[in-house]
Amino acid sequence: MAKKDYYETLGVSKSASESEIKKAYKRLAMKYHPDKNQDNKDEAEAKFKEVKEAYEILTDPQKKAAYDQYGHAAFEQGQGAGAGGFGGFGGFGGGAFDDIFSDFFGGGRGRSQTTSRGNDLQYNITLTLEEAAAGVSKEIKVPTWVSCDTCHGQGAEKSSDVVTCNTCHGSGVVQMRQGFFAVQQECPTCHGRGKVVKNPCKKCHGEGRVQKTKTLSVTIPAGVDTGNRIRLSGEGEAGLNGAPAGDLYVQMQVKPHAIFERDGTNLHCEIPINIALASLGGEVEVPTLNGKVSLTIPPETQTGKMFRLRGKGVKSLRGSTIGDLYCHVVVETPVNLTSKQKELLKELAESFKADKSSKHSPKEKSFFDKVKKFFE
Ligand SMILES: [Zn+2]
Numbered sequence: 001m002a003k004k005d006y007y008e009t010l011g012v013s014k015s016a017s018e019s020e021i022k023k024a025y026k027r028l029a030m031k032y033h034p035d036k037n038q039d040n041k042d043e044a045e046a047k048f049k050e051v052k053e054a055y056e057i058l059t060d061p062q063k064k065a066a067y068d069q070y071g072h073a074a075f076e077q078g079q080g081a082g083a084g085g086f087g088g089f090g091g092f093g094g095g096a097f098d099d100i101f102s103d104f105f106g107g108g109r110g111r112s113q114t115t116s117r118g119n120d121l122q123y124n125i126t127l128t129l130e131e132a133a134a135g136v137s138k139e140i141k142v143p144t145w146v147s148c149d150t151c152h153g154q155g156a157e158k159s160s161d162v163v164t165c166n167t168c169h170g171s172g173v174v175q176m177r178q179g180f181f182a183v184q185q186e187c188p189t190c191h192g193r194g195k196v197v198k199n200p201c202k203k204c205h206g207e208g209r210v211q212k213t214k215t216l217s218v219t220i221p222a223g224v225d226t227g228n229r230i231r232l233s234g235e236g237e238a239g240l241n242g243a244p245a246g247d248l249y250v251q252m253q254v255k256p257h258a259i260f261e262r263d264g265t266n267l268h269c270e271i272p273i274n275i276a277l278a279s280l281g282g283e284v285e286v287p288t289l290n291g292k293v294s295l296t297i298p299p300e301t302q303t304g305k306m307f308r309l310r311g312k313g314v315k316s317l318r319g320s321t322i323g324d325l326y327c328h329v330v331v332e333t334p335v336n337l338t339s340k341q342k343e344l345l346k347e348l349a350e351s352f353k354a355d356k357s358s359k360h361s362p363k364e365k366s367f368f369d370k371v372k373k374f375f376e
């Protein structure tokens, strides 16, 4: 099948801006929407798919560049393989119409929707840093609407109790005259469904859905961070009268950690060491997400010195790279000293004083040299 040029499909020039492409798409999507094409639904849907595909390619900079260079050949392999080297175009059935209309109307589903698709839901999940870094499977309980199992979402006692709506004759819309104009509106009798229930199901009172707390298992991939969300398609509220369910969005929130501060895939932590270790050097145990490791502190280490432990950070959510752990040294002034310790320090202070070169505190010496010059 020879495919039509994407630009031609949308009726825009090759130099059209993104907003021009969006505008053209919106106009055509409205034109070919199945609700407005009751007489030739199949043809309209085919057109709609073409338009949607063209739009999806031309508004994705990467795909657009590929298309401009290679034409349709850029996507043929992927499409044949099903999923698509460019991520595929998504399913055209069912939710395709809902998706674009929610894009345009800011999620205003249900308002002008004739299918009464179920609402999307958001579930906020709090994770520890360890869970976010390693990935975790969580069971969540979501209060929602599910399809009624007595009537299988039909809302009727028997399937013969679902009949075509008399007001709109099954189209779900009615024409209203306003002066010279004919305005299409959702049918007030069937609320756009095109069908009415004569004998409503007793369990769901004809709604086709009932309230229930659903238990779901969510697999959270390694590397997620606050703000990431997972979409569980079709796990939102069930629609009215058997209409498609909405989606469930699981929103991540990673709790602050007692030791580590996260910055993307890198972690930071403070390592306090005493003056003896800082002066003489030695080993110190530092924590990582996968247990303790030994860190060598070289002699004469100062506060602020940073040691990088490669690969001890967090795995990136996309890709296989792993961040690093940055250990920031803080030299701690000793407190709660015994008289013996005080004696030792006094002795140390005396020995510093005796050494006139001040070579043990080069920073201090240079500072006081500057102070001296300043007042001269
Ligand atoms: Zn029912």
Ligand SMILES: [Zn+2]
Binding pocket: 165, 166, 167, 168, 169, 170, 171, 172, 173, 187, 188, 189, 190, 191, 192, 193, 194, 195
């Ligand atoms: Zn109706």
